[in-house]
Amino acid sequence: MGRFTTWFYRMGSPRWFFDLSRPWLVGFLVAGIVLLTVGTVWGLGFAPPDYQQGDSYRIIYIHVPSAHLAEALYVAMGVAGIVVLVWRMKLADMFIAVTAPVGMAITGIALLTGAIWGRPTWGAWWVWDARTTSVLVLFFLYVGIMALRQAIPRADQAGRAAAVLAIVGTVNVPIIKYSVDWWLTLHQPASITFTAAPAMPPSMWVPLLVNFLGFYSLVAAFLVAGLRNEVLRREADAQWVRDWVGRS
Amino acid sequence: MNIAVAQVRRDFLVAFHARADAVHPVAFFALTVVLFGLGMGPERHAMGALAPGMVWVLALLATMMATEGLFRRDFEDGTLEQLLLHGRPLFVAVLAKLFAHWCVTGLILTALSPLAGLMLQVPPEGLPVLAASLALGTPALTLIGAIAAALTVGLGRGGVLAAVIALPLFVPVLIFGAGASLSAASGASPAGELLMLGALLAAALTLAPFAVGLALRVSQEY
Amino acid sequence: MNRVRRGRLTAAVFLLAGTAATVALVLVVLNENINAFHPPERIVNGTAPVGVTIRAGGMVMPGSVSRDAEGLGVSFVLSDFQGSDFPVRFVGILPDLFREGQGILATGQLDASGTFMAHEVLAKHDENYMPPEIADLAAHQSADP
Numbered sequence: 001m002g003r004f005t006t007w008f009y010r011m012g013s014p015r016w017f018f019d020l021s022r023p024w025l026v027g028f029l030v031a032g033i034v035l036l037t038v039g040t041v042w043g044l045g046f047a048p049p050d051y052q053q054g055d056s057y058r059i060i061y062i063h064v065p066s067a068h069l070a071e072a073l074y075v076a077m078g079v080a081g082i083v084v085l086v087w088r089m090k091l092a093d094m095f096i097a098v099t100a101p102v103g104m105a106i107t108g109i110a111l112l113t114g115a116i117w118g119r120p121t122w123g124a125w126w127v128w129d130a131r132t133t134s135v136l137v138l139f140f141l142y143v144g145i146m147a148l149r150q151a152i153p154r155a156d157q158a159g160r161a162a163a164v165l166a167i168v169g170t171v172n173v174p175i176i177k178y179s180v181d182w183w184l185t186l187h188q189p190a191s192i193t194f195t196a197a198p199a200m201p202p203s204m205w206v207p208l209l210v211n212f213l214g215f216y217s218l219v220a221a222f223l224v225a226g227l228r229n230e231v232l233r234r235e236a237d238a239q240w241v242r243d244w245v246g247r248s
Numbered sequence: 249m250n251i252a253v254a255q256v257r258r259d260f261l262v263a264f265h266a267r268a269d270a271v272h273p274v275a276f277f278a279l280t281v282v283l284f285g286l287g288m289g290p291e292r293h294a295m296g297a298l299a300p301g302m303v304w305v306l307a308l309l310a311t312m313m314a315t316e317g318l319f320r321r322d323f324e325d326g327t328l329e330q331l332l333l334h335g336r337p338l339f340v341a342v343l344a345k346l347f348a349h350w351c352v353t354g355l356i357l358t359a360l361s362p363l364a365g366l367m368l369q370v371p372p373e374g375l376p377v378l379a380a381s382l383a384l385g386t387p388a389l390t391l392i393g394a395i396a397a398a399l400t401v402g403l404g405r406g407g408v409l410a411a412v413i414a415l416p417l418f419v420p421v422l423i424f425g426a427g428a429s430l431s432a433a434s435g436a437s438p439a440g441e442l443l444m445l446g447a448l449l450a451a452a453l454t455l456a457p458f459a460v461g462l463a464l465r466v467s468q469e470y
Numbered sequence: 471m472n473r474v475r476r477g478r479l480t481a482a483v484f485l486l487a488g489t490a491a492t493v494a495l496v497l498v499v500l501n502e503n504i505n506a507f508h509p510p511e512r513i514v515n516g517t518a519p520v521g522v523t524i525r526a527g528g529m530v531m532p533g534s535v536s537r538d539a540e541g542l543g544v545s546f547v548l549s550d551f552q553g554s555d556f557p558v559r560f561v562g563i564l565p566d567l568f569r570e571g572q573g574i575l576a577t578g579q580l581d582a583s584g585t586f587m588a589h590e591v592l593a594k595h596d597e598n599y600m601p602p603e604i605a606d607l608a609a610h611q612s613a614d615p
Contacts, residue, residue, distance in 0.1 A: 123565025
């Protein structure tokens with residue numbers, strides 16, 4: 001068995017994850033707080049203003065990372081959904097359970113900052129164009145996954161039903177991503193891509209990158225913390241959990 | 249393909265004996281159209297621009313209502329279990345079942361839509377496109393709604409939950425469906441929107457039967 | 471062929487045919503104008519309907535913006551900078567980004583004289599951000615090649 005395969009099967013054990021993840025939690029949390037503080041202060045206080053939008057463009061330092069995460073978390077949930085249905089991995093099921101509320105909150109932040117940005121620049125809080133509408137749909141998909149999980153009493157069945165919905169909902173992600181290219185939308189195309197140089201000078205995109213990493217780290221810390229709680233909750237009857245509680 | 253024919257025949261037979269299941273969504277549609285007409289009051293003449301969108305939303309809600317309980321009867325009497333166990337391709341049976349279901353719900357709504365459009369002051373030139381957009385849109389809605397229905401079939405009262413799950417996925421269909429009728433009502437060509445509806449229907453036809461099958465297996469397992 | 475294999479074959483053929491149909495339809499759609507959005511050319515050549523609420527867009531023609539002495543009324547010309555342009559009349563508060571050369575989306579009705587009576591004006595900005603100094607520099611460079 002290859003190294004990855006071994007790792008993959010070990011991740012099937014909630015206990016193994018729990019024993020290993022404490023340093024991850026601390027690491028992500030510290031990195032997230034430091035990076036977000038540096039990036040936000042830099043972006044809001046020291047990055048130059050935009051030649052057209054002046055200071056109002058600075059909301060990208062919150063809006064862009066959160067919008068990006070909102071999509072990325074959903075894709076991660078879709079992948080976890082496949083893992084749940086194919087390998088019946090408990091940890092992947094817990095991942096969906098923990099990610100749905102976090103993803104919903106992050107999507108909410110993206111929508112809210114988008115509205116605040118839209119008012120001065122476009123001239124409207126909200127427009128029904130393809131990008132904004134598809135992100136709103138993403139928000140409701142997160143809500144649907146949470147509602148479905150809560151409605152089904154049996155945990156394992158709830159997990160698999162949520163996995164099916166997570167997979168079905170991923171059809172929305174390419175729509176969000178490409179809506180700005182396929183249709184004429186008020187929303188501008190992406191400023192930062194992995195394939196081309198950023199459409200802004202380093203004095204603007206470096207703080208954005210710092211905040212990007214900060215958002216990712218902080219959300220990773222939330223997810224690890226949530227997963228640890230979920231592991232404890234579901235394995236509450238196991239001996240190792242009792243031992244762990246006894247020790248701490 | 250005997251399974252498809254047998255499934256369609258059986259579902260038509262069931263629909264004929266349980267006529268209320270088909271009548272209720274249609275009655276809901278007709279009544280909400282009347283309520284809208286009354287609720288708008290004397291400004292009815294100004295409704296023209298809004299009306300195609302209204303008819304679309306009402307037809308969408310009626311379809312959701314009809315689709316939500318699609319598998320419940322079969323789940324309760326064990327037919328669904330037989331469907332999952334018979335070893336023939338599940339998606340064929342699902343497609344046949346959804347076709348039969350659409351014939352007694354979406355098709356009737358489509359046939360009634362020009363009348364509903366007239367009552368809500370849709371300009372006459374918009375009516376054929378309204379019906380055409382619903383003819384393409386309601387089967388797509390049925391296919392998508394069936395995924396939610398299959399996921400919630402084991403839950404006693406899954407109606408609202410199925411709607412919460414399915415309605416976000418209805419959004420693209422609604423946008424292009426209402427868009428086609430609005431374009432036609434304002435004198436523009438609705439061809440682009442109708443083609444897009446066709447593309448959505450083709451995508452739903454291709455993917456939804458498998459998603460429904462998967463969801464039914466998850467729901468039936470216990 | 472046994473039953474399971476035949477089932478799989480049916481599914482594969484079905485998926486393939488469905489995907490092909492979807493892709494083909496999407497490719498046809500991409501050639502249609504489904505934005506309900508009319509560029510200046512369509513307004514000028516009479517393709518856009520008169521007296522119906524539509525969305526029109528274009529760039530604000532430099533030097534064309536004139537504000538009323540009283541009230542919030544403003545008139546300007548939207549152009550594609552390729553020979554087509556049309557006048558727009560709007561009463562209300564313009565977005566911050568409204569300026570000459572900016573891309574604008576307006577919702578409203580075309581009247582019989584060819585003036586677009588807008589009731590909503592939205593500014594579209596692009597994905598390029600730069601500090602003012604660099605923007606000045608870029609303007610100078612393009613001015614004297």
